[in-house]
Amino acid sequence: MIALDDTDRAILRALAHDATQSAGALGRRLGLSQPACWRRIRRLEEAGVIAGRRLVLDLPQVGFGVTVFLGVKLAVKGRVSFEDFERAVAAIPEVQVVQHVLGLFDYRLRVRARDIADFERVLRRRVMTLPGVGQIEANVLLSEERLPGPLG
Structure with a gap:
């Protein structure tokens, strides 16, 4: 289990709403550079906080x-x-x-x-x-x- 800060929680909320967002676009929305946002997403994936992304079909x-x-x-x-x-x-x-x-x-x-x-x-x-x-x-x-x- 890893400690989550407010930025991590904001990333999780944003990805839960739309998992197709790029790290660059998400970073801009949250005031992070693309590499910094990508590193955080990667850390959340590696820790198992983000277990995957899925496609929702009609x-x-x-x-x-x-x-x-x-x-x-x-x-x-x-x-x-x-x-x-x-x-x-x-x-x-x-x-x-x-x-x-x-x-x-x-x-x-x-x-x-x-x-x-x-x-x-x-x-x-x-x-x-x-x-x-x-x-x-x-x-x-x-x-x-x-x-x-x-x-x-």
């Missing part, structure tokens, strides 16, 4: 119009069943996120599909046949609003 534009969150409760719990489930679910391309959670369900999955019929196919042929699956609850995403900032 999913309906690329053919994925439905997002469904699945709660999955395993029928049999244990180290082997968790590992078997995680290994199998990782092979399903429509499953974008797998979260091992505490609560009513053991896992929360985010599944992307072209439409409801495509989701039903994924659910019946792939998710319901995963090892150890007991109970499933589906919640279809109706709308989503991204919050500004690094956690949004």
Whole structure:
């Protein structure tokens, strides 16, 4: 863990808002030279504070119009069943996120599909046949609003 000063925090906020900014442009906004800004960004990356940069797609534009969150409760719990489930679910391309959670369900999955019929196919042929699956609850995403900032 590294100590972050106000300039580091300003860099993180700016990159969280728009990760495509150049070090030169970002430096000018923050009153730093391009090399100084680049060194700070590099230090934050090397320390693991910046774990990567990602591209956010407009999913309906690329053919994925439905997002469904699945709660999955395993029928049999244990180290082997968790590992078997995680290994199998990782092979399903429509499953974008797998979260091992505490609560009513053991896992929360985010599944992307072209439409409801495509989701039903994924659910019946792939998710319901995963090892150890007991109970499933589906919640279809109706709308989503991204919050500004690094956690949004």
